[in-house]
Amino acid sequence: MRGQLFVTGLVSAIFLTGTVFAHEGATGVVKERMxxxxxxxxVMKTLAPMVKGQKEMDSQVVIEQAKIIRQNTGEVLLSKFPKDSIHGPSEALPEIWQEWDKFKGYNTKLSELGMALNEAAGDPDAVIATFKAIGGTCGACHKQFKKD
Ligand code: HEC
Structure with a gap:
C-alpha cells in the first residue's frame, strides 16, 4: 500500500538518523530541549504501529500522545531556545534565531496538530492523516533548523 510505504519511510527518516548517543554530554537548555x-x-514510536495497521487503534492512547505533543511544544519548547544557545552536542542551527518567526511557526503548527490529534481520536482515518501532518512538521523544522 502506498500510504503504508509513506508512513514507513517517514518513521525511519525520523528515527534512524543521527546517532544513538547524540544526547551524551548535553547540559542546561540543550539537554532540556533534547x-x-x-x-x-x-509519541511517533507509540503511534506508528497503529497508523501502519500493525496494532489496533486505541483512542485512549491517541489522546495521551496528543497531550504529550501539547506538553512538549508551544511556549515551553520556545523557552528552551534562548538566543544563540548552541553548545556541547547541540545540533541546533544558528538560523533558528535569524528566522525566529519561521521557527516559531513550526512549533505552533505542531502544537495545533497536537490538538487536532486529540480531536481525531476515534476516527482512524483522521488519526492517520494527522500523524502524517505531524511527521511532516517534525521533518520540515529539522530540515531547516537542525544539523543532519
Ligand atoms: C520548531 C522546530 C522543531 C519541530 C517542530 C520539531 N523539532 Fe525535533 N529538533 C529541533 C531542533 C532545533 C533540534 C536540535 C536541538 C539541539 O540539538 O539543540 C531537534 C532535535 C530532535 C531530536 C534529537 C534529540 C536528541 O536527543 O539529540 C529528536 C529525536 C527530535 N528532534 C524529534 C522530533 C519529533 C519526533 C518531532 C515531531 C513530532 C520534532 N522533533 C519536531 C526542532 C524541531
Whole structure:
C-alpha cells in the first residue's frame, strides 16, 4: 500500500538518523530541549504501529500522545531556545534565531496538530492523516533548523 510505504519511510527518516548517543554530554537548555524532542519521538514510536495497521487503534492512547505533543511544544519548547544557545552536542542551527518567526511557526503548527490529534481520536482515518501532518512538521523544522 502506498500510504503504508509513506508512513514507513517517514518513521525511519525520523528515527534512524543521527546517532544513538547524540544526547551524551548535553547540559542546561540543550539537554532540556533534547529531552522534549525525545518525548516527541516516543509519541511517533507509540503511534506508528497503529497508523501502519500493525496494532489496533486505541483512542485512549491517541489522546495521551496528543497531550504529550501539547506538553512538549508551544511556549515551553520556545523557552528552551534562548538566543544563540548552541553548545556541547547541540545540533541546533544558528538560523533558528535569524528566522525566529519561521521557527516559531513550526512549533505552533505542531502544537495545533497536537490538538487536532486529540480531536481525531476515534476516527482512524483522521488519526492517520494527522500523524502524517505531524511527521511532516517534525521533518520540515529539522530540515531547516537542525544539523543532519
Ligand atoms: C520548531 C522546530 C522543531 C519541530 C517542530 C520539531 N523539532 Fe525535533 N529538533 C529541533 C531542533 C532545533 C533540534 C536540535 C536541538 C539541539 O540539538 O539543540 C531537534 C532535535 C530532535 C531530536 C534529537 C534529540 C536528541 O536527543 O539529540 C529528536 C529525536 C527530535 N528532534 C524529534 C522530533 C519529533 C519526533 C518531532 C515531531 C513530532 C520534532 N522533533 C519536531 C526542532 C524541531
Amino acid at each position: 529531552d522534549m524532542m525525545e518525548n516527541l519521538k516516543s
